[in-house]
Amino acid sequence: MSLPLKDQTWYGKTFLALLALLMIVAVVARWRLEPIAPADAAAQGFSAARAKQVLATVLGDERPHPIDSVAEAGVRERIVGALDRIGYHADVQDATACREIPVHTCARVRNIVALREGTTAGRAILLSAHYDSVPAGPGASDDGSGVAALLEIARLLKQQPPSKNPVVLLFTDGEEPGLLGARAFMAEHPLASKIAFAINLEARGTSGQSAMFETGDASGWLIDKYAASAKRPLANSLLSTVYKLMPNDTDLSVFKAHGLQGLNFAYGEHVSYYHTPADTVQELDPGSLQQQGDNAYDLVLSLLDTDIPAGASGTRVYTDVLGFFVVRWPTEYSVGIAAVALIGLALGAWRLRRRQAYSAGSVVLGVLCFVVSIFAGGLAAYLLTTLLAMVNGPASAWHVDGLFNRLLLWSVVLLVAFSVQRLFARKSDPIGLAVGVALAWSIVAVALAAILPGPSYLFILPAAAFAVAFPLAALAASRFGDAGYRVLFLVPALVAFVAVFPAIHLIEIMIGFGALPGALATGMLLGLLATFLAPLSVKSQVVHSHRYFRYATAGVATVSAVLSIQASAYTKAQPQALDVMYFQDQDGAATAFAGTPYSPPPPAVLRALGKDAAPKQVLPWTRTRFYAAATPSAELPTAKLTIVDEQRTDDAREVKTRIDADGAAGVLVLVPNSAKLARIKFDGHALDYASGKSQIGDYQAFICRGDSCSGKELTFSLRASSPQKVLVVRVGALPEATKAVAQVRDVSAIAQNDGDQSLVAGESSL
Numbered sequence: 001m002s003l004p005l006k007d008q009t010w011y012g013k014t015f016l017a018l019l020a021l022l023m024i025v026a027v028v029a030r031w032r033l034e035p036i037a038p039a040d041a042a043a044q045g046f047s048a049a050r051a052k053q054v055l056a057t058v059l060g061d062e063r064p065h066p067i068d069s070v071a072e073a074g075v076r077e078r079i080v081g082a083l084d085r086i087g088y089h090a091d092v093q094d095a096t097a098c099r100e101i102p103v104h105t106c107a108r109v110r111n112i113v114a115l116r117e118g119t120t121a122g123r124a125i126l127l128s129a130h131y132d133s134v135p136a137g138p139g140a141s142d143d144g145s146g147v148a149a150l151l152e153i154a155r156l157l158k159q160q161p162p163s164k165n166p167v168v169l170l171f172t173d174g175e176e177p178g179l180l181g182a183r184a185f186m187a188e189h190p191l192a193s194k195i196a197f198a199i200n201l202e203a204r205g206t207s208g209q210s211a212m213f214e215t216g217d218a219s220g221w222l223i224d225k226y227a228a229s230a231k232r233p234l235a236n237s238l239l240s241t242v243y244k245l246m247p248n249d250t251d252l253s254v255f256k257a258h259g260l261q262g263l264n265f266a267y268g269e270h271v272s273y274y275h276t277p278a279d280t281v282q283e284l285d286p287g288s289l290q291q292q293g294d295n296a297y298d299l300v301l302s303l304l305d306t307d308i309p310a311g312a313s314g315t316r317v318y319t320d321v322l323g324f325f326v327v328r329w330p331t332e333y334s335v336g337i338a339a340v341a342l343i344g345l346a347l348g349a350w351r352l353r354r355r356q357a358y359s360a361g362s363v364v365l366g367v368l369c370f371v372v373s374i375f376a377g378g379l380a381a382y383l384l385t386t387l388l389a390m391v392n393g394p395a396s397a398w399h400v401d402g403l404f405n406r407l408l409l410w411s412v413v414l415l416v417a418f419s420v421q422r423l424f425a426r427k428s429d430p431i432g433l434a435v436g437v438a439l440a441w442s443i444v445a446v447a448l449a450a451i452l453p454g455p456s457y458l459f460i461l462p463a464a465a466f467a468v469a470f471p472l473a474a475l476a477a478s479r480f481g482d483a484g485y486r487v488l489f490l491v492p493a494l495v496a497f498v499a500v501f502p503a504i505h506l507i508e509i510m511i512g513f514g515a516l517p518g519a520l521a522t523g524m525l526l527g528l529l530a531t532f533l534a535p536l537s538v539k540s541q542v543v544h545s546h547r548y549f550r551y552a553t554a555g556v557a558t559v560s561a562v563l564s565i566q567a568s569a570y571t572k573a574q575p576q577a578l579d580v581m582y583f584q585d586q587d588g589a590a591t592a593f594a595g596t597p598y599s600p601p602p603p604a605v606l607r608a609l610g611k612d613a614a615p616k617q618v619l620p621w622t623r624t625r626f627y628a629a630a631t632p633s634a635e636l637p638t639a640k641l642t643i644v645d646e647q648r649t650d651d652a653r654e655v656k657t658r659i660d661a662d663g664a665a666g667v668l669v670l671v672p673n674s675a676k677l678a679r680i681k682f683d684g685h686a687l688d689y690a691s692g693k694s695q696i697g698d699y700q701a702f703i704c705r706g707d708s709c710s711g712k713e714l715t716f717s718l719r720a721s722s723p724q725k726v727l728v729v730r731v732g733a734l735p736e737a738t739k740a741v742a743q744v745r746d747v748s749a750i751a752q753n754d755g756d757q758s759l760v761a762g763e764s765s766l
């Protein structure tokens with residue numbers, strides 16, 4: 001018996017139902033990623049309103065407070081004062097810390113540590129957040145929100161009866177320039193050896209749901225505890241796997257390097273305000289703060305009297321289901337689960353074939369449609385981004401209208417994938433194509449479970465749904481006729497849509513379409529979901545539904561393209577990151593610059609730079625070109641290295657120097673490669689340069705951050721026998737004339753990260 005294609009009622013309706021299901025799940029999945037409602041100040045549990053009030057007090061006038069600055073000292077005093085009023089004794093750990101990658105950086109750090117004693121001398125729960133900001137902004141979200149959450153949790157813990165496990169509250173310093181405070185805590189603080197695991201709070205934007213985006217290498221027990229305690233969980237092992245592959249780090253990276261397990265929480269929407277002056281208390285979404293606090297506080301409450309396992313506790317493959325609950329299993333079970341799903345699919349397909357014949361060729365074409373659909377989705381996204389870059393410019397290929405960007409990308413990918421499927425499917429039978437698509441999903445599930453288990457849930461869950469849907473479809477068809485085959489097409493699709501759409505939305509939130517990897521990943525995942533259209537793309541009498549779908553998606557793509565292109569490249573809500581800089585070379589000549597050929601400054605800034613502003617190489621240690629113009633020298637003071645001692649060994653000169661840079665916010669030392677630098681000693685730290693580390697252009701670099709740099713000693717181990725000229729760059733505020741350039745930025749451009757600053761180069765001989 002073959003599938004009757006003359007009466008297409010059920011077939012066409014199934015095609016339309018699948019499209020409706022796709023759209024509904026896409027909307028619901030995005031809605032479930034919206035921040036939760038905050039609790040008011042009278043709430044018994046964690047209250048975002050109370051935490052936000054505390055944050056406003058801690059940040060004071062909301063000046064940037066980078067590491068080792070006067071503004072940071074004020075923030076630190078207010079945190080210590082808040083802990084004292086709650087009833088904690090705060091210890092301030094004063095130390096020097098260094099990092100080695102990518103550039104050797106050292107600074108003075110002051111960590112704030114408070115302890116809630118336990119009734120036993122067991123290992124402690126560590127709650128951490130950093131209180132320093134980048135020089136460009138006040139850091140209300142990153143990471144003032146974490147600080148405020150810890151202070152609110154500290155207050156709530158004081159109201160709890162004595163518990164078995166102690167809790168350490170750690171407010172780290174120097175996270176932004178290289179996790180320096182966390183390094184100092186783990187290396188030197190006596191409580192570090194008593195920590196069982198860490199819960200770290202971070203932010204990469206000013207709104208969005210709190211996601212559990214990173215875990216320790218064997219934190220399965222903690223994942224289980226989070227899954228059981230979270231009111232609105234947002235977590236999956238895809239996020240954790242992707243984060244491990246990225247160059248990003250947080251304080252949890254340091255804790256993990258010392259063998260601790262842990263969980264990392266952050267929210268990441270409105271990322272355009274991240275590390276900018278717009279990261280203010282006013283812009284902080286109280287719902288985001290509420291969920292950060294709920295996640296951490298509820299988890300800690302569940303752990304206060306729990307027996308904490310010693311060491312590693314296994315790994316998990318896991319995902320939340322639209323924020324309602326978390327599905328998880330031990331990672332080592334993944335291959336078995338995927339294999340069972342594959343076997344179940346084979347049995348179900350065999351049973352279905354006894355009722356409904358399908359050809360082996362159709363199965364092969366189904367597998368092929370699966371592959372080409374994913375490829376077509378990625379290629380469509382790539383070509384679309386390339387085309388938009390030709391129209392809009394490479395700096396802002398996708399303009400700021402998120403809704404129409406999304407509609408444009410999604411409609412183009414679905415249209416291209418479906419059109420390619422129709423070319424391959426032609427007159428194949430839908431059941432055979434469905435078997436092929438299901439087989440492809442199941443084979444990928446087994447392969448990923450064995451090779452990269454973190455994202456394997458994206459395929460294992462739909463594969464399991466296929467294994468259930470095939471025998472159900474046979475039963476339904478025997479009872480309801482051909483309409484029963486809808487189970488085969490709709491049930492696995494629903495499971496796949498629920499599993500994959502949150503990942504698509506998170507890619508848009510965390511990466512966006514502006515970066516090609518974001519558009520490419522979105523296109524490939526949409527192409528993956530479009531594989532469910534393949535069995536329903538058969539050319540037959542169901543031409544009307546197909547035609548309407550193609551016309552509708554083409555229309556949406558056209559309208560969205562027009563509106564997307566017409567949208568602004570930058571707005572107040574999504575501004576261009578633009579630092580205005582002043583550089584004074586060792587001869588006293590000065591240059592003002594902002595923007596690059598890839599991301600030009602706004603016309604007003606370009607005019608303010610001067611009529612001769614053009615892309616030029618400005619800084620001697622980088623070939624990057626900036627829009628720059630000569631400017632009258634402000635004759636800012638230089639920094640220098642004063643030699644205080646020199647000794648020769650068999651293979652090197654040991655030159656001890658003192659940094660003289662009063663009033664500097666930091667110092668950059670650039671040693672030419674010809675000096676054959678082997679090592680730098682700084683405040684008890686020995687930094688290796690022999691292997692070519694810390695390279696910037698033709699120099700090997702050392703950075704000291706903060707007000708305490710001036711007066712510090714640096715000892716250079718140089719293998720070159722002759723004296724060497726070293727560049728010493730003083731980092732400070734803009735001179736008044738260049739501030740005028742910065743002030744002409746409109747709301748669509750904003751400083752970011754290190755922000756507007758002056759760089760004054762001087763030479764010292766070693």
